[in-house]
Amino acid sequence: MAVTASPATEGAPRELVGALPPRRLTKEELLKTHKAYLKKQDLTPDAPRPVKQPVMAEAYPASTKSIRDVEIIPLTELRVETHHRGKGIIVKVASPPFVGAGAVSVVEDEFGNADKLAIYNQGDTSILSGVPEGCVVAVKEPYYRFNGSDTDYMICVDHPSDVILLRFTDPIIPEPLRLGPLLKTATDWKKAGDTAFLEKDFPTAIFCYSEALEESNDKAFKAPVYTKRAGTNLLLGRYDAAMSDSLASRIGGPSDWKAYYNAGRAAYGLCEYRRSREYLEKALELNEAGTGVRKEYERCLARLREEETGDYDFAGMHKQLSTQNVHMDHGSFLRRTAVKESGLPGGGRGLFATEDIPAGELILVEKATLMPNQYDPSRASPALFALMVRQLCDNPSLARTILPLYAGDYARTGAEGTLVDGVPVVDIYLVENIRTKNCFSLPPSTLDDTKLARQETRLAKGLWAHASYMNHSCVPNSMRSFVGDMLISRATRDIRAGDEITHQYVPVKAIADVRAKLYRDGWGFDCTCPLCAGERDLPETNNAKRRAEALAAVEKVCNKRPSSNGAIVPDSAIRTVDRLARQLEDAHEVDVYAALPRLMLIYPSNWLVSAHRGRKNWTKVLRYGTRVLRNFGFVSVPLDEDAEKEDWDPMAIYTSSGKATLMTVHVVAALRRLAQAYGALGREGMAERCTAAAGLGYKMVTGWENDMTGVDKD
Numbered sequence: 001m002a003v004t005a006s007p008a009t010e011g012a013p014r015e016l017v018g019a020l021p022p023r024r025l026t027k028e029e030l031l032k033t034h035k036a037y038l039k040k041q042d043l044t045p046d047a048p049r050p051v052k053q054p055v056m057a058e059a060y061p062a063s064t065k066s067i068r069d070v071e072i073i074p075l076t077e078l079r080v081e082t083h084h085r086g087k088g089i090i091v092k093v094a095s096p097p098f099v100g101a102g103a104v105s106v107v108e109d110e111f112g113n114a115d116k117l118a119i120y121n122q123g124d125t126s127i128l129s130g131v132p133e134g135c136v137v138a139v140k141e142p143y144y145r146f147n148g149s150d151t152d153y154m155i156c157v158d159h160p161s162d163v164i165l166l167r168f169t170d171p172i173i174p175e176p177l178r179l180g181p182l183l184k185t186a187t188d189w190k191k192a193g194d195t196a197f198l199e200k201d202f203p204t205a206i207f208c209y210s211e212a213l214e215e216s217n218d219k220a221f222k223a224p225v226y227t228k229r230a231g232t233n234l235l236l237g238r239y240d241a242a243m244s245d246s247l248a249s250r251i252g253g254p255s256d257w258k259a260y261y262n263a264g265r266a267a268y269g270l271c272e273y274r275r276s277r278e279y280l281e282k283a284l285e286l287n288e289a290g291t292g293v294r295k296e297y298e299r300c301l302a303r304l305r306e307e308e309t310g311d312y313d314f315a316g317m318h319k320q321l322s323t324q325n326v327h328m329d330h331g332s333f334l335r336r337t338a339v340k341e342s343g344l345p346g347g348g349r350g351l352f353a354t355e356d357i358p359a360g361e362l363i364l365v366e367k368a369t370l371m372p373n374q375y376d377p378s379r380a381s382p383a384l385f386a387l388m389v390r391q392l393c394d395n396p397s398l399a400r401t402i403l404p405l406y407a408g409d410y411a412r413t414g415a416e417g418t419l420v421d422g423v424p425v426v427d428i429y430l431v432e433n434i435r436t437k438n439c440f441s442l443p444p445s446t447l448d449d450t451k452l453a454r455q456e457t458r459l460a461k462g463l464w465a466h467a468s469y470m471n472h473s474c475v476p477n478s479m480r481s482f483v484g485d486m487l488i489s490r491a492t493r494d495i496r497a498g499d500e501i502t503h504q505y506v507p508v509k510a511i512a513d514v515r516a517k518l519y520r521d522g523w524g525f526d527c528t529c530p531l532c533a534g535e536r537d538l539p540e541t542n543n544a545k546r547r548a549e550a551l552a553a554v555e556k557v558c559n560k561r562p563s564s565n566g567a568i569v570p571d572s573a574i575r576t577v578d579r580l581a582r583q584l585e586d587a588h589e590v591d592v593y594a595a596l597p598r599l600m601l602i603y604p605s606n607w608l609v610s611a612h613r614g615r616k617n618w619t620k621v622l623r624y625g626t627r628v629l630r631n632f633g634f635v636s637v638p639l640d641e642d643a644e645k646e647d648w649d650p651m652a653i654y655t656s657s658g659k660a661t662l663m664t665v666h667v668v669a670a671l672r673r674l675a676q677a678y679g680a681l682g683r684e685g686m687a688e689r690c691t692a693a694a695g696l697g698y699k700m701v702t703g704w705e706n707d708m709t710g711v712d713k714d
């Protein structure tokens with residue numbers, strides 16, 4: 001394919017690598033094929049654009065040089081499959097773009113040589129996402145890619161900051177490419193900007209307003225142009241630029257309220273609520289009666305209150321959720337935690353409690369730093385990657401939050417995020433590494449997802465920069481849940497000031513080797529939590545084999561005979577599962593597992609609870625329900641006769657079970673079953689206590705206090 005949006009190219013013949021192409025197509029030849037592709041182009045403006053996701057094996061760093069510090073070469077010096085370090089090209093765009101995963105255009109240099117230029121990873125709010133014909137662009141340290149045949153090549157720009165749009169009057173443009181200014185005066189540019197704005201072509205409007213500002217020295221002329229550009233930047237979500245434009249539009253009089261109002265809105269867009277309050281207060285000083293300003297000010301105060309108190313109406317937020325509305329207008333409550341060096345071997349930085357946090361209480365609530373409304377699992381990762389790249393280009397200040405995040409062993413140049421030639425250096429391979437190591441998967445709402453009968457298959461991906469500092473533990477002291485793009489983290493046991501906060505990166509697998517591989521392959525670490533450490537140090541007996549065999553046998557019977565939804569299971573099946581479960585239990589070394597969860601036993605013990613519940617055999621429900629809790633690591637729970645006869649404190653499971661407990665919705669379900677069984681046996685007090693403990697557990701699981709009837713179906 002001559003013009004392709006796909007990054008996939010067949011391997012270049014070895015003799016071509018590093019060589020000049022044997023034959024170059026002329027501009028006319030290139031344009032002919034390009035036009036044919038343009039004809040076929042899907043012109044639907046809303047059609048989802050595919051995203052070229054970076055292939056880490058091909059990683060190379062973004063250019064950190066200014067175009068003024070590299071040697072400008074003609075297109076004829078480009079060598080195949082080569083990065084031209086220390087070099088750059090300046091070309092004029094000679095065709096409209098073919099827009100797919102990137103924008104492909106035919107370009108020409110000052111000597112009349114032509115080639116194809118493919119620009120990837122420019123956000124759709126960038127004029128470069130569609131590089132208009134006639135523009136002059138500079139590509140720093142270009143990569144020249146073989147595109148499938150010996151006459152087909154393409155200059156590929158992966159890092160958005162490797163290409164810059166030059167102003168028409170930039171002296172770096174060689175004479176033959178110069179058009180001279182398209183428009184003569186600043187007023188003409190301003191008018192062109194207004195026209196583009198009315199046509200909703202906002203990137204072009206910004207380009208024209210910028211030219212108008214460059215062309216004029218008249219403060220009185222420039223102030224309203226800054227205001228217009230600020231408004232356009234606000235519309236595009238370019239809050240950094242909107243803020244500086246708003247402040248630049250001040251003229252030193254009462255009309256400056258508008259400048260402060262816009263600056264306040266821009267700071268709000270960046271979730272910088274203190275700064276927003278400061279600007280909005282100034283706007284109010286100048287325009288006390290402004291209802292719009294006051295409304296914005298009140299909204300800002302509400303965010304600051306949330307940041308301070310952690311007081312949220314989660315149920316109200318849940319009600320507001322819809323397929324369109326997943327981004328919540330709320331602040332982040334982070335002040336109970338701080339980032340410090342982790343105590344875990346190889347753990348880098350971690351998140352620590354700055355005060356005591358009792359079991360069930362909020363650790364943090366964080367609004368997503370970035371989360372696309374894309375719950376189709378096959379599209380969620382590319383969508384998050386694209387959003388990260390776009391936001392780092394559009395709001396350079398975000399680099400301070402995103403770029404310090406963990407990126408595995410990807411080598412940074414140190415210049416990422418800094419401004420070179422007026423644009424922030426954005427290295428897409430660094431961005432992708434940060435994405436894979438730090439993003440979370442999430443359903444639209446954990447509450448809805450937690451109703452046992454309904455497991456959400458729609459999962460989005462997002463980035464929560466503060467929560468990202470949390471390290472993993474298979475037996476963590478916190479649990480996260482989501483409502484829209486808000487992450488809620490609660491303590492699953494008592495946390496003391498100074499404790500490291502951990503959570504599970506993914507649901508924990510019962511077999512230790514399977515778990516270990518997941519963490520090693522996905523995040524590059526060996527888990528040293530009490531469970532992994534305990535299971536790693538198991539003696540070299542044949543118990544592992546016995547466990548695996550017993551687990552396979554018990555799962556086979558349980559799967560064949562579901563005991564859920566009130567099904568009546570024959571005695572013989574119950575006896576078989578009971579026997580196999582005991583064998584499995586015997587295969588767990590007593591000394592090693594004394595204070596650890598026994599994950600393999602959870603499934604059969606849950607099965608037995610359901611089977612006995614179906615038969616209304618309440619004493620047995622007590623017997624196996626308490627075992628479910630024990631198998632999740634709540635070792636303080638009384639077992640067997642003790643559970644059946646004695647009173648005990650179910651709430652204490654969260655506070656006196658040690659540090660190797662695992663909290664899930666199944667713990668809540670087990671407590672609910674126990675409550676039902678105690679109730680049926682006339683032990684109302686115990687039933688109430690189990691219900692209260694289940695309620696606290698459900699709060700940890702779903703994020704806030706909720707009706708638990710959804711958990712009762714199994």
Ligand SMILES: C[S@@+](CC[C@H](N)C(=O)[O-])C[C@H]1O[C@@H](n2cnc3c(N)ncnc32)[C@H](O)[C@@H]1O
Nearest residue numbers: 344346347348349406438468469471472523525
């Ligand atoms: C999302 S980051 C967590 C913050 C990270 N520790 C940092 O320094 O920024 C994920 C990375 O943290 C490290 N990590 C997480 N849990 C760990 C653990 N239990 N033990 C050792 N390293 C861990 C791994 O390198 C993993 O790829």
